[in-house]
Amino acid sequence: MLKASNLSLFKFSIPAFVLIFMLVYQYIGLPILYLGLDNYRAEYVTDQSIVVQVFIYTAITITLMILGFVVASQFFKALTGAPLVINVLISVPVN
DSSP states (O other), X not given: OTTTTTOOTTSXXXXXXXXXXXXXXXXXXXXXXXXXXXXXXXXXXXXXHHHHHHHHHHHHHHHHHHHHHHHHHHHTGGGGSSOOOOOXXXXXXXX
């Protein structure tokens, strides 16, 4: 889906920056919290199902963000250097 949105994680942009840090949080930070590898933070997490819910919601958010990038790149394709042409249909009443 990243190819469809013309987004590269290896080229610096705001969407790539956000996606990289969301992936780092989800795939590095949450397993450390879930498995209790960091005792300082794990002592405050009393319910493991909350961590699983956060993981699921973060995965859904990442998927929907990428889908939004795809839709935006298709919708705003004219803003990449080609002139923006707006076709307007004007209805004139005839007596």
